[in-house]
Amino acid sequence: MDIKTPIIPPHQQFVKVAAPQELDHQAICIFAATGFFLDTDTYWKNKKVLPAASENTLDENGFLIESKPWFQWHYSPRDISFETALEEFTSLFEQIVGEQAKENKVILPLSGGLDSRTQAVALAKLKKPVTAYSYSFKGGYSESAIGREIAKVCGFDFKEFTIESGYLWPKLEDLASINQCYSDFTHPRQMAVLEEFKNMEGVFSLGHWGDVLFNRGAPEGTNEEDLLEIIIKKIVKKGGMELATALWQEWNLEGDFESYLSERITGLLKKIHIKNPSAKLRAFKSLYWAPRWTSVNLSVFEAAHPITVPYYDDRMCKFICTVPEEYLADRKLQIAYIKQQNPALAKITWQDHRPYNLYTFEKNTSPNNLPYRIANKLKRVLRSKMGKPYIQRNWELQFLGMENDEKLQQWLFEENLHPFLSKPLIARFYNNFKAVDAVKYSHPLSMLLTLAVWKRIID
Incomplete structure (x- = not known):
């Protein structure tokens, strides 16, 4: 069977590959750090996602035999007005x-x-x-x-x-x-x-994805050698590196997570044959971020x-x-x-x-926007003093307040998820969210919830 995927696939298409039926702990660490699986990764070593813009041949049992690109992102600007x-x-x-x-x-x-x-x-x-x-x-x-x-x-x-x-x-x-x-x-x-x-x-x-295609891919003045650092800063969420590193150590994986992530991204960037840094970064996002996140x-x-x-x-x-x-x-x-x-x-x-x-x-620059910014700030402060906090992020609706906390704890702590997720690790990030920095640790907490639910479902 032959399957051709679009340049930006709107769906994930899973296939089997010849590999052990084991958890891909390295892939899950990247998921924990960024909120999406990278390239063709899944939870399992013997299960992959078909790449974007590829032609794929599968055997009668659904195993991937061959995959090759039919389109490659490029930067070929025309001399047009x-x-x-x-x-x-x-x-x-x-x-x-x-x-x-x-x-x-x-x-x-x-x-x-x-x-x-x-x-x-x-x-x-x-x-x-x-x-x-x-x-x-x-x-x-x-x-x-x-x-x-x-x-x-x-x-x-x-x-x-x-x-x-x-x-x-x-x-x-x-x-x-x-x-x-x-x-x-x-x-x-x-x-x-x-x-x-x-x-x-x-x-x-x-x-x-309109905001990615129709905007500069990288900040003005970016050099090609800057792209790795820009990508890591962009895709790794607050607290994500800390969570991924903790999981990496708990699962006794070789090396260290940060080096592994850098090597993976460097390898993917090398496959994009574009000199212009802005266009190259847009291509990277469209190949690996859009299909696996958006x-x-x-x-x-x-x-x-x-x-x-x-x-x-x-x-x-x-x-x-x-x-x-x-x-x-x-x-x-x-x-x-x-x-x-x-x-x-x-x-x-x-x-x-x-x-x-x-x-x-x-x-929309200072001092023109100062009156609006000051008024908006005062409005938020006043709401807070009245016991009506200004909600800006979705996790605030899910994790803040006694009722939310009760439900969250039920999913995180009621069942023993060890050795996939140990209670001490979950408790560490939960307590950091509650007592240290809710903004920083909201992403790790959300990812731990996701992993906990996934583990319960497969069990």
Whole structure:
């Protein structure tokens, strides 16, 4: 059997390989540090994921015989004007969005950013029937306010959802079944409203990965030799290196985790034959981060309705390889597209630069933004003094408070997970979260929860 994977696969496809049926502890350490499995890794040595942009041959028993790339990321910038690049993007993006939607109704998640706003422009222009929605954290920034404005300008139906505290616990086992524990459980907030999704009608149009394709890949002035350090800083979460090192030592693995991670990333970078550091970093992310991190929780949307992902389209990836970096940097193409095709949407607040919009965001520097920043800070402080903390991160809804803590302890400590996870190791990171630094240790705690649930499921 032959299987060809897309340039950015929206699904993980698992295959068997000739190896012992043993846990891949090294791979799990990387998962603990970063929140995703690297390259083709899984929990098991004899189970792999098919690589992105590859042609694969399997035997009749599902074992992988051969895998070879059919596409390689490259940087081949054409000598074109920005206006030409914008025209080409406009034509290609609207073609992809239209073809993916077909005659279906469209369900569009709207955030305060640019990716979904770009989709909104195309869908409105193509006169597609759209139900848009946004969700906000209870006690957090009202992202729905921006989404509602965008929907109103475009003439879309609009729904607003609030993500409540502790939504995870009654849905945790369902989520584990959906994403197979290949992602931590505190990021897919869409799980909180899955039943509401099922009551909607249409196909999802998801804006994932636009912010990577249509932005500079690496900071200005980056050299190729800087990429390893940049990648490690980017993918390793706060507290992730400490957790992975602790697991590495507990499982008595040879060498040390940090060296192993560096060697793996260096090896993968060598396979990307691009000189431009920015383009090379974007290619690395698209090969190894998008399929193993971003794509994993697309399955939550798919549990309700079929999904479409315009920025994942092979044609879009090929287009990106030919656009000069200076046109991709700082979201220039998306900003120009929105301003040109729907100026009213460009005037709505850009969440990352609030209170500014796409015409004024360059003013988001001191001292221009000081009044807003001071007022926003005072609002958060006042809420805190009133016993209403300002929620900014999903883990705060899952791990803070007595009821959440009780559920968390049940999953972490009620069963003996040794030798996979020892109670002293779990207790160390749990206590650090409670008493030392909740922000730093929220990721390790989330990963330990994920691993604990996975172990219970397979047992």
